[in-house]
Amino acid sequence: MSSVLFSPVDETELDAPDLERALKALASARRLQILEWLKDPQAHFPPQEHGDPVEHGACNMYITDKLGVSQPAASRHMKVLVDAGLVIATPRAGYVYYRRDSDAIARLTDQIAGL
Amino acid sequence: MSSVLFSPVDETELDAPDLERALKALASARRLQILEWLKDPQAHFPPQEHGDPVEHGACNMYITDKLGVSQPAASRHMKVLVDAGLVIATPRAGYVYYRRDSDAIARLTDQIAGL
DNA sequence: CGTGCAGATAGCGAGTTAGTTATATCTATA
DNA sequence: TATAGATATAACTAACTCGCTATCTGCACG
Numbered sequence: 442m443s444s445v446l447f448s449p450v451d452e453t454e455l456d457a458p459d460l461e462r463a464l465k466a467l468a469s470a471r472r473l474q475i476l477e478w479l480k481d482p483q484a485h486f487p488p489q490e491h492g493d494p495v496e497h498g499a500c501n502m503y504i505t506d507k508l509g510v511s512q513p514a515a516s517r518h519m520k521v522l523v524d525a526g527l528v529i530a531t532p533r534a535g536y537v538y539y540r541r542d543s544d545a546i547a548r549l550t551d552q553i554a555g556l
Numbered sequence: 557m558s559s560v561l562f563s564p565v566d567e568t569e570l571d572a573p574d575l576e577r578a579l580k581a582l583a584s585a586r587r588l589q590i591l592e593w594l595k596d597p598q599a600h601f602p603p604q605e606h607g608d609p610v611e612h613g614a615c616n617m618y619i620t621d622k623l624g625v626s627q628p629a630a631s632r633h634m635k636v637l638v639d640a641g642l643v644i645a646t647p648r649a650g651y652v653y654y655r656r657d658s659d660a661i662a663r664l665t666d667q668i669a670g671l
Numbered sequence: 672c673g674t675g676c677a678g679a680t681a682g683c684g685a686g687t688t689a690g691t692t693a694t695a696t697c698t699a700t701a
Numbered sequence: 702t703a704t705a706g707a708t709a710t711a712a713c714t715a716a717c718t719c720g721c722t723a724t725c726t727g728c729a730c731g
Contacts, residue, residue: 461585468579550669
């Protein structure tokens with residue numbers, strides 16, 4: 442009687458504090474913009490030396506530049522997204538690359554659909 | 557060539573500021589709780605004298621009591637939800653009844669699903 | 672193994688949120 | 702129409718957000 446028949450994705454729901462954290466992470470024009478850019482890093486950021494934009498996402502420096510805020514401000518926005526589980530950080534060759542956690546985002550939006 | 561064939565509900569998307577406002581309204585444990593209660597007012601609130609719980613929703617006094625905060629605090633939470641377009645207020649016989657705007661919530665969650 | 676650069680952290684200030692109490696408004700009805 | 706009760710607004714405070722600059726950390730590589 443496997444529920445996999447009905448739920449190909451993991452149905453684990455966030456508890457109330459985690460859901461609130463995720464919604465707070467989304468409730469920012471800047472962070473919504475970042476998530477949008479990360480849908481297609483190649484289209485929105487310059488070519489990168491070390492990290493593959495498709496596999497590892499966009500370099501933090503480019504996100505900072507494109508946001509037009511200071512490096513620490515961008516760094517904290519990315520931390521909010523990572524802590525909320527929406528984005529994955531990959532340190533590599535002295536840089537940090539960020540990509541969407543598509544599965545987590547899908548689970549979250551599924552859960553929000555039930556609100 | 558009506559798009560109604562593809563979209564039985566109105567597909568109008570919120571612009572960036574309205575989306576941010578709606579997400580901020582959702583990004584609160586208290587307000588998520590209120591929205592949950594309003595899914596079934598009869599199950600969560602005492603019987604009401606004037607307003608039909610199903611048609612008009614729950615009386616503000618009962619929401620205040622159940623939240624366990626002061627009346628002005630509850631009043632402002634409800635204002636945030638109304639301003640975000642998630643809840644409809646109906647003044648009636650000296651009380652104000654609140655119900656979910658199910659269509660607006662559905663449109664919002666559809667839009668969030670595209671994030 | 673030292674230097675340099677990317678990123679994280681600290682600390683500060685302005686603006687916002689969320690709670691409070693006090694008061695104003697507004698409506699229903701005696 | 703005066704009053705009472707429900708809700709909204711005002712004013713204040715504490716805590717949090719988000720920007721900044723300055724500084725620290727830590728990894729790569731010469």
